[in-house]
Amino acid sequence: MSWLFEPLAYPFMRQAALAILMISVTCAALGVYVVLRRMAFFGDAVAHTTLPGLVIAYLNQWNLLVGAVLAAVTTALGIGWLSRRQQLQEDTAIGVLFTGMFALGIVLISTVQSYRDFSHMLFGNILGVTHSDLWAIGVVAVVVLGTLALLHKELMLCSVDPNHARAIGLDPDRLRYLLLVLMALAVVTGIQAVGVVLTSALLVTPAATSGLVTKRLVPMMTIAAAIACASGICGLYASYYLSISSGGAIVLVCTIVFALVFTTIQIRSGRQRTREALSL
Amino acid sequence: MIRRLLQSFRRTGYGHRSSAGPGNCFALETHRLTVCYPGASRPAISEVTLAVESGEWVVLTGDNGTGKSTLLKAAAGLIEPHHGSIRVFGHTAGRCQTRVSYLPQRGELAWHFPIDVYTLVMTGRFVHMGWLRRPTREDHRLVEQALERLGIRELARTQIGELSGGQQQRVLLARTLVHEADLILLDEPSNAVDADTVEVILDVVAGLAREGKAVLAATHDHARFHPRCDRLMRMQSGRLVEDAPSAAAHRNWDAARHIPAPAAEFVA
Numbered sequence: 032m033s034w035l036f037e038p039l040a041y042p043f044m045r046q047a048a049l050a051i052l053m054i055s056v057t058c059a060a061l062g063v064y065v066v067l068r069r070m071a072f073f074g075d076a077v078a079h080t081t082l083p084g085l086v087i088a089y090l091n092q093w094n095l096l097v098g099a100v101l102a103a104v105t106t107a108l109g110i111g112w113l114s115r116r117q118q119l120q121e122d123t124a125i126g127v128l129f130t131g132m133f134a135l136g137i138v139l140i141s142t143v144q145s146y147r148d149f150s151h152m153l154f155g156n157i158l159g160v161t162h163s164d165l166w167a168i169g170v171v172a173v174v175v176l177g178t179l180a181l182l183h184k185e186l187m188l189c190s191v192d193p194n195h196a197r198a199i200g201l202d203p204d205r206l207r208y209l210l211l212v213l214m215a216l217a218v219v220t221g222i223q224a225v226g227v228v229l230t231s232a233l234l235v236t237p238a239a240t241s242g243l244v245t246k247r248l249v250p251m252m253t254i255a256a257a258i259a260c261a262s263g264i265c266g267l268y269a270s271y272y273l274s275i276s277s278g279g280a281i282v283l284v285c286t287i288v289f290a291l292v293f294t295t296i297q298i299r300s301g302r303q304r305t306r307e308a309l310s311l
Numbered sequence: 312m313i314r315r316l317l318q319s320f321r322r323t324g325y326g327h328r329s330s331a332g333p334g335n336c337f338a339l340e341t342h343r344l345t346v347c348y349p350g351a352s353r354p355a356i357s358e359v360t361l362a363v364e365s366g367e368w369v370v371l372t373g374d375n376g377t378g379k380s381t382l383l384k385a386a387a388g389l390i391e392p393h394h395g396s397i398r399v400f401g402h403t404a405g406r407c408q409t410r411v412s413y414l415p416q417r418g419e420l421a422w423h424f425p426i427d428v429y430t431l432v433m434t435g436r437f438v439h440m441g442w443l444r445r446p447t448r449e450d451h452r453l454v455e456q457a458l459e460r461l462g463i464r465e466l467a468r469t470q471i472g473e474l475s476g477g478q479q480q481r482v483l484l485a486r487t488l489v490h491e492a493d494l495i496l497l498d499e500p501s502n503a504v505d506a507d508t509v510e511v512i513l514d515v516v517a518g519l520a521r522e523g524k525a526v527l528a529a530t531h532d533h534a535r536f537h538p539r540c541d542r543l544m545r546m547q548s549g550r551l552v553e554d555a556p557s558a559a560a561h562r563n564w565d566a567a568r569h570i571p572a573p574a575a576e577f578v579a
Contacts, residue, residue, distance in 0.1 A: 067424055118349075181443060188434050191424045191471075195486075198387045198413045199438035200325035246425045246470050 038271045043158050047267055050160045050168050051281065054220045054233065055259035057172045060179055060252045061217050062238035062259075064210060068190055072122055073110065073211070075231035076129035077218045080106040082136025082227055085152045090143070095152075096167045099222060103215030106132055111208045155226030155278030157267065168220045175213050179252075186210065187248065224263070225278035233259060236285040240292050258288055325408065325441055336401035338494045338525030339363040339386055343395035346378075346385050354393065355381040357549045363527050365493065368520035370557070372533035373546035379529035380416065382546070383496045386527065387413035399494060408438050412492035416499050417479050422472050428482050429467040432457060435486035450489075457485040462511060477508035484512060488519075495519060497528040501535055513539050 038044045065074050081099040088098025106128055113124035140149055151159065160168075179186065185206060189196045193203040214234070221230035241254035266281030273280075344359045356378035363369050371379050384390045385397055388405020397404045399411055412435070435457075436450040446454075458464045461481040466474070474482065480500060487495060497516070501509045517539055520526050530536060533543060537557050545553035 067421075184434075184437060184440075185442070187424075187426065187430075188437060190421060191426065191431065192415065192420045192434070194384075194387075194389060194415045194419055195413065195434065197389055198408065198411070200408045242425075246472065247427070248425050251425055 034272075038268060043160075044267070044271065046160050046162075046165060047157045047277070048264060050165055051157055051224055051263035051267055052260050053165075053168050053172045054217075054224050055237070055263045056256045057168075057175045058217050058221050058233040059237040059241075059255035059259035061175055061210075061213055062234040063241070063248070063252045063255055064179075064186065064190065065214065065234045066238040066242055068210075070210075070214070071231065071235045073107075073125055074214060074218060074234040076110070076125045077103050077106055077211075077215050078222065078227050078230040079129055080132035080136075081219060081222060082152065083132055083139055085222075085227075086136055086139040086143075086149065089149070089152075090139070094163070094167075096164065096219060096223075099219040100216060102132065103219050104212055107211035107215040108208065111204075111211050115204060151226070152222065153226050153228055154276060155222065155224050155229065157224045157277045157281070158270075160223060164223060168223065171216045171220050175217055178209070178213060182206070182209075225282050229278055229282045232282040232285055236282070236289050237262065240285075240289045243289075243292050243296055259285065262288055325438065336398070337362040338365045338367075339397075339399055339527060341382075341385075341395065341397045344382075344385065344392055344397050345394035346381050346390055347393040348381075354549055356385070356546075358395070359546075359549075359551045360395075361544060361551060361554060363494075363525050365525050366520060366523045367542065368516060368526040368540045369528070369542045369544060370533055370536040370540040371527060371529040371544045371546065372531060372536075374531060377546040378549040379531075379546055380498050381549075383413065383498050383527065383529050386494075386496055387411060389413070410493045412487045412490035412495050414483050414487045414495070414497045414500060416502065417476065417483065420471075420479075420483075422474070422479065425470060425472070427468050427470055428463065428474070429454060429458070431471050431482055432485045432489060435489035438490060453489045453491070454485075457488040460488065460515060461485045477504040480504045480508055481511065484515060488515070492524070494525045495527070497526065497530075499530055500528055501530055501532050509535055 039048065062074075065071055081102045084098035084100070084102025084105075085095050086098075087093075087102075088095045109128050110121065110124045113119050113128070114121040143149075185196070185201055189201060189203040189206045196203050196206075217234065218230050221233045224230070225233060237255040237259035238251070240258050241251045244254055245251050262284040263281050266284045267277060269275060269280040269284065270277035340362045342360050344356060345354050346356045347354045359378075359382060371382065373379055381390065385392060386399060386404055388399075388408070388411070392404075400407055404411075432454050433446055433450065436446060436453065440446065440450070455464070458467055461484055463478060463481050463485065466478060466482070471479070471482065480502075484497075484500065487497070495516075500512050500516070504512075513536070516526055516528065520541070528536060528540070537543060540557045543553070543555060543557045544551060
């Protein structure tokens, strides 16, 4: 069992484990809404659009999380504003802002001499999480999970039947904005773990996997969180023992779990169909 | 301090909770109501004047695209009038959510969302709960009663994505019942559902009218509703072209289908 405890002897590994557990639960719970409301493209876009915020914060020696949060929230609200009342399709608004903001990030990076400085933004560096990062990740986790719990019935109703929600005095547009801002916050913490390029996987993959296992909302969130936590820790250990990128390893484990569950379900439903055909 | 803040937040509810309007007012009253959708070349409904009293069951008929659903949405406060007025129990539409229940067309819901029938019916009680509140024992009793009344008690724990069209319609009507509203707006309640379900829907709606509720049901299938309702209104190209007691309206409507004629004059 020494292989299990050996990595935890290092403080940076303990911090990384704690960070990935908090990020996993936050992203997975929120990811269920992302998957069910078909907002996966949005999650990917927000992750990419944090790049200019990160670069500006880096150049001015601000806290990187603050820069990322500002960029992500600005993008989230911008997408919500552009696509309100369906004047512009949401995926079109995302496409325009996503590429524009990412291009701004690349231009800003090109003003700095070396690309190497920004590799931890693009690919994540969970092993480099500091105490202040842990606090920020913890605060985001409390805000996101607390909001999901407190507004559970309102978010559910607006997702199932926005017209009924509006008819009883709720504002589905405002709740959608709120969801976009929560996504922006979750994505920013995800960037710490797996970087700008892969962070949407933390939102989408565990939720998509749990959607294959259950068709009930709260169990779907719980299972997604469990899958994300297990994948996060496995990815971290794989990174430690195989000396591979931690962000890549975490996302790869998430994807392998999805592939295993998907294949198992396919095989089971195939057998079921065969049994039914034989019994006819 | 925090507890006091939470209590005041809980009391606010979602929207307006006007209970009593001016005396002797209609459940629903529109005057020269015109509604336009953004970017549309012509109004969806134009200069519609009508009134529905408490205890009255009115069927709004007409072909697809004649403005029936738009009128219901305006009455539910989902669409702002472009011109004219719409009043619900004497208040501006959308200002007394606890007294108005709107049953949308089935296709407007995200049926793939992973919740069960019981939870969807419970959403009809949310208007009375408001922010941060959880369902009470009374809310659960009303939901169970509504499921029983619609004959779908055994479906309570079934996922909404697994329901047939008729079952979906019964579930939506159950949700409308638990709302305990005084004005009930039904958009195509019998569209593409089986004959048994239509009978159940008609019985429940007739019961609501007997209880003193005002019911306005939009349907292009007026033949099934005609023998049971009090009044029949007909819309054509966004205008109300007929408003009469149901039997007479039905005779006029059948005659109009055989003899091509310009739109009948509005009968007040």
